Amino acid sequence: MPIPRRLGCLLLAAVLPVSALAELPSERIEPQINxxxxxxxxxxxxxxxxxxxxxxxxxxxxxxxxxxxxxxxxxxxxxxxxxxxxxxxxxxxxxxxxxxxxxxxxxxxxxxxxxxxxxxxxxxxxxxxxxxxxxxxxxxxxxxxxxxxxxxxxxxxxxxxxxxxxxxxxxxxxxxxxxxxxxxxxxxxxxxxxxxxxxxxxxxxxxxxxxxxxxxxxxxxxxxxxxxxxxxxxxxxxxxxxxxxxxxxxxxxxxxxxxxxxxxxxxxxxxxxxxxxxxxxxxxxxxxxxxxxxxxxxxxxxxxxxxxxxxxxxxxxxxxxxxxxxxxxxxxxxxxxxxxxxxxxxxxxxxxxxxxxGWFQGDPVDLDPTPPKEKAERLIALMGGREKVLLAAGDAYLKGDYQWAAELSSYVIRMDHDDKLARDIKARSFRKMGYASMNFNWRNWYLMSAMELEGKFDGEQIRQRTAEIRKVMLSPDMVRSFTPQIFLQNWVTRVDPEKANDVQLTLGFEFPDTGEQLALEVRRGVAQLHQGIPEGTTLKLTMDKRFMETLLTGEGGLVKGALMGDVKIDGSLLDIKTFLGCFDFSEEPFGLTIR
CATH class of the missing domain: 3.60.15.30 (Metallo-beta-lactamase domain)
Known part of the structure; x- marks a missing residue:
């Protein structure tokens, strides 16, 4: 039986030296649903x-x-x-x-x-x-x-x-x-x-x-x-x-x-x-x-x-x-x-x-494993180098062994996130597995990851889409239900130890409209939330809970609030600036597949 032309091109690609290939031959993988x-x-x-x-x-x-x-x-x-x-x-x-x-x-x-x-x-x-x-x-x-x-x-x-x-x-x-x-x-x-x-x-x-x-x-x-x-x-x-x-x-x-x-x-x-x-x-x-x-x-x-x-x-x-x-x-x-x-x-x-x-399966080799990139480099060297690994990955793909093709190409991607051929093999494998999957969740993960590998979106686009999803999970109406304690508890997990390692300061928060007082203490890279404001606290911010809600939704800011009179400041402005600088509220763009 004659080999179809498209499959013949792929078989030819599989036996050629990988270094001679800038990319795999084109292949149209049609969208399907199980x-x-x-x-x-x-x-x-x-x-x-x-x-x-x-x-x-x-x-x-x-x-x-x-x-x-x-x-x-x-x-x-x-x-x-x-x-x-x-x-x-x-x-x-x-x-x-x-x-x-x-x-x-x-x-x-x-x-x-x-x-x-x-x-x-x-x-x-x-x-x-x-x-x-x-x-x-x-x-x-x-x-x-x-x-x-x-x-x-x-x-x-x-x-x-x-x-x-x-x-x-x-x-x-x-x-x-x-x-x-x-x-x-x-x-x-x-x-x-x-x-x-x-x-x-x-x-x-x-x-x-x-x-x-x-x-x-x-x-x-x-x-x-x-x-x-x-x-x-x-x-x-x-x-x-x-x-x-x-x-x-x-x-x-x-x-x-x-x-x-x-x-x-x-x-x-x-x-x-x-x-x-x-x-x-x-x-x-x-x-x-x-x-x-x-x-x-x-x-x-x-x-x-x-x-x-x-x-x-x-x-x-x-x-x-x-x-x-x-x-x-x-x-x-x-x-x-x-x-x-x-x-x-x-x-x-x-x-x-x-x-x-828990995560530990009993073999101590997992207690302190070789870092993923270093492990990939060592394994690829043992397997004879990038070209042989990708030839094996391509061969697995042609045989319909898509999981193995994706696993092999992952080692190459860990060494070089921009390796186009490795990303292409993994993306195509994921598309094949995604279109065949009966499971809705698995299908979406395969296809979204394929898009990331194909460069059809980047970390910034995911960040923007994540922000939209978070507005669904954390709408302004939900924010209205948050207490000052909930608002400040979120700060505890935002401490940047590099900026807070030598800081020992306490900042009080007073909310006159609800009658609540709380304080955040930064203690050399660790933050602790206190009920009430400890005696002797010299730094304090006073604001209504309604203004606090604008901070959660991103509509307001502390500096703007201070200038507009929505926030009253007690204590050294320099110390408050140092205190606020201990926290990381940035939203970094990231993908989940290319690691």
């Missing part, structure tokens, strides 16, 4: 599903669903979507069904796709006047702060890769997020909860009996909503939707304890609900089907957890565990709820190991 992932689109057609006699789930407008409960005295909105504009479209659909006033909003957990569209349904004035209540778990606000403030820069960058924020239109065409439509980073809103719960709240809202139950799983602050009168269960993301659950999310998160998550699912099963309304995907009808979905979901998670721990206890490490722990056919084939389109078994296994044992 057929099973593409088929998920049918689950997210825009539709308002009626459940029982009083519950409506708006599916398909956003990543997360919005649920409306029609109570005797008004409406209860459960979760509010991720964007104001799309949530307004949902409210317009609800208004075709009823003109009752909104009496309450329930945030099931702190993730942006569940809280950011709130002002499409209620105004701040309605909440502040007591006309509308907002219910949430007692830790929700702290989680919002941690997500948007403490690790905002790196989480924003990683979220850009996870959600494919810079992917070109052909790579997004006809795509979905596996548990809902594609996410759009649009202006967000937030209103702080008025009523918080701990373990459980049995109450009446707008004349309707409602149970709010704390059910940690995908998020630590998750609450589910149960309507005992008609056995409707709104399951938050405890039942995460029509895909294998994200026991770990690649964008980064604290450990999601699968044992705790499984216990929450079992608690839901004990309710014997007749109707299940997840906040991703379509409702599930009938007590038997509800039980089946919940049972199979928990069994899939339990199998991965239990077998990971079983083999951990036999000494296996993460790289060995991912080859050992695989779902049995009856679980792996349970479509769509256990298909690996959102979470995967492999990255869940690694996180379970890390959650129990």
């Amino acid at each position: 057929p099973e992932l593409a088929a998920q689109n049918s689950l997210f057609d825009m539709h308002v599903y009626k459940v029982a006699d009083n519950t409506y789930s708006a599916v398909g407008w956003q990543l997360g669903n919005v649920v409306m409960i029609e109570a005797p005295e008004g409406l209860i909105i459960v979760d509010t979507g991720e964007s104001l504009s799309d949530s307004r479209k949902i409210m317009a659909q609800f208004r075709k069904l009823t003109d009752k006033p909104v009496k309450a909003v329930i945030y099931t957990h702190f993730h942006p796709d569940h809280i950011n569209g709130v002002q499409a349904f209620v105004s701040r004035e309605q909440v502040e006047s007591g006309e509308v209540k907002i219910f949430a778990h007692e830790t929700l606000l702290a989680n919002v702060v941690s997500q948007g403030s403490l690790v905002g820069p790196i989480l924003g960058a990683r979220s850009a890769y996870s959600f494919g924020a810079l992917l070109e239109q052909p790579d997004q065409k006809d795509m979905n997020s596996a548990i809902g439509p594609l996410v759009r980073a649009e202006p967000s809103t937030f209103i702080a909860p008025t009523d918080t719960i701990g373990k459980r709240l049995d109450t009446t809202i707008a004349g309707l009996p409602v149970q709010l139950l704390h059910a940690p799983g995908e998020a630590p602050d998750e609450i589910v909503v149960y309507l005992p009168d008609n056995r409707v269960l709104i399951s938050s993301d405890v039942q995460q939707g029509p895909a294998f659950p994200n026991i770990h999310t690649l964008r980064g998160t604290k450990f999601r304890d699968p044992v705790e998550w499984i216990a929450s699912i079992d608690m839901l099963r004990e309710l014997h609900a007749e109707h299940l309304v997840p906040l991703h995907g379509r409702p599930v009808e009938g007590a038997d089907k509800v039980e089946e979905v919940l049972r199979m979901t928990r069994d899939g998670m339990a199998y991965v957890h239990d077998q990971t721990v079983r083999w951990m206890n036999k000494g296996l490490t993460p790289d060995e565990l991912v080859e050992k722990v695989k779902l049995p056919a009856h679980l792996a084939g349970y479509s769509p709820y256990l298909r690996e389109m959102y979470g995967t078994v492999k990255h869940s296994v690694r996180q379970i190991y890390n959650g129990y044992l």
Whole structure:
């Protein structure tokens, strides 16, 4: 059989000395979507599903669903979507069904796709006047702060890769997020909860009996909503939707304890609900089907957890565990709820190991490893030099061994970030793997990383996109909910030890409108936040909390505030300048793939 011309060119390239090649022969890799992932689109057609006699789930407008409960005295909105504009479209659909006033909003957990569209349904004035209540778990606000403030820069960058924020239109065409439509980073809103719960709240809202139950799983602050009168269960993301659950999310998160998550699912099963309304995907009808979905979901998670721990206890490490722990056919084939389109078994296994044992796998060679660049240089020398490594990488690529091709070319890139041929081999390998992947998250990471390697964006563009994402996670409305303590706690992790190593100063902060006093002490490269202003403190800044909010949003600055009279300064200006110079608030551009 004759060899196709394009493949023949690539085979010729593979046998020529790499030094003779400025680049690989051109190859058009057409955008594709894994057929099973593409088929998920049918689950997210825009539709308002009626459940029982009083519950409506708006599916398909956003990543997360919005649920409306029609109570005797008004409406209860459960979760509010991720964007104001799309949530307004949902409210317009609800208004075709009823003109009752909104009496309450329930945030099931702190993730942006569940809280950011709130002002499409209620105004701040309605909440502040007591006309509308907002219910949430007692830790929700702290989680919002941690997500948007403490690790905002790196989480924003990683979220850009996870959600494919810079992917070109052909790579997004006809795509979905596996548990809902594609996410759009649009202006967000937030209103702080008025009523918080701990373990459980049995109450009446707008004349309707409602149970709010704390059910940690995908998020630590998750609450589910149960309507005992008609056995409707709104399951938050405890039942995460029509895909294998994200026991770990690649964008980064604290450990999601699968044992705790499984216990929450079992608690839901004990309710014997007749109707299940997840906040991703379509409702599930009938007590038997509800039980089946919940049972199979928990069994899939339990199998991965239990077998990971079983083999951990036999000494296996993460790289060995991912080859050992695989779902049995009856679980792996349970479509769509256990298909690996959102979470995967492999990255869940690694996180379970890390959650129990941490990063150290037991071989002391990992305690103080050779730095990555030096390791790459030594390995490449042992393998006969750059040319032989890239010939092997090219050969692996031609044989369809894309992972090995990417690994080999990575060594060359670590030696020289600008090595065009190495970057090209790795980028093409990632495109092949991305287009074949059934998993939404893996696909986006492969394709975003391919774009970085191809030079289609740089660290500055990621920084700009990250800033947009952070505005979604940390909108001006969210900032209004921040306390002065939250504001100053963020400074503690911003100390630059090179500038602060010889500094021992304390700066007091007074907020007359809230009556709060705090102080930051810099002590030779370490910062400590104090409640109150220690006696003898000579440096102090006085400002209203409202001005503090402008500092968080970037609208204001301390120097400008001092000149305009918004900030009163006590003490030596030189010492205050020295103190403020100890902190690093710069946002450095960076990519995640070229290291």
